Amino acid sequence: MSNVIHPGHYNIPERKECIEEMLEKFGYEKTEAFCELNSYKYQYRHEQKNGQEDLDKAANYQDMLQHYQEEDPRFKIAEHFGLEGQKNQLIEEMAELTQALTKWNRKCGLGQPVASEWSVKALEEHIFEELADVKLVLDQVIHLMECEDQVQKVMKQKIERTFERIGEQNAGN
Structure with missing residues (x-):
C-alpha cells in the first residue's frame, strides 16, 4: 500500500476498499464523477499542498475513472447496440415516457379519464420506470456520440438563459 494507490485509511478491516x-452504493455514474472530480482537485492543488504526490493521486483517479468507464454496464450495452440502435431506442423510450406523463395528467383530471386499474401510485411508479429508461439510453447516446462536454456547455x-427570463418576469411584478 502507498499514500497514492490503496492507502490504508481507505481499507477498513473486514470491508471492501472505500x-x-x-461503486456498489452509488453506482457507476456517481463513482465515475467522484474519480473525475478528485483527479481535478489533486491537479488543482498540487503546487500548494503535496506536489508530486498529488499529481500521482490525480493520475490514479484518472486511471480509476478510465477503468470504471470501461466496466460501466451502461456503456457496454451502448457499444453492443451501437449509435443508430440506441438512437432508435431513445426515441421509443421518450415516447413511452410521454405516454406515462400524459396518463398521469389525465388521472389528475386533465383530459379524459384513465382506466380505473391505474392508481396514482401505479402511474407514479410507471413514470419512474420510464424516466429510468430514458436516462439510461440518453446517457448511452451521449457516450456513443462523445459529446458530454458539449451537452454540459x-x-x-x-440554465443561465432561463434564470435571466425568470428575473425579467419577476422584475415586472
Whole structure:
C-alpha cells in the first residue's frame, strides 16, 4: 500500500476498499464523477499542498475513472447496440415516457379519464420506470456520440438563459 494507490485509511478491516463500496452504493455514474472530480482537485492543488504526490493521486483517479468507464454496464450495452440502435431506442423510450406523463395528467383530471386499474401510485411508479429508461439510453447516446462536454456547455447556457427570463418576469411584478 502507498499514500497514492490503496492507502490504508481507505481499507477498513473486514470491508471492501472505500471506492468499491461507493461503486456498489452509488453506482457507476456517481463513482465515475467522484474519480473525475478528485483527479481535478489533486491537479488543482498540487503546487500548494503535496506536489508530486498529488499529481500521482490525480493520475490514479484518472486511471480509476478510465477503468470504471470501461466496466460501466451502461456503456457496454451502448457499444453492443451501437449509435443508430440506441438512437432508435431513445426515441421509443421518450415516447413511452410521454405516454406515462400524459396518463398521469389525465388521472389528475386533465383530459379524459384513465382506466380505473391505474392508481396514482401505479402511474407514479410507471413514470419512474420510464424516466429510468430514458436516462439510461440518453446517457448511452451521449457516450456513443462523445459529446458530454458539449451537452454540459449547452445545458449551462440554457440554465443561465432561463434564470435571466425568470428575473425579467419577476422584475415586472
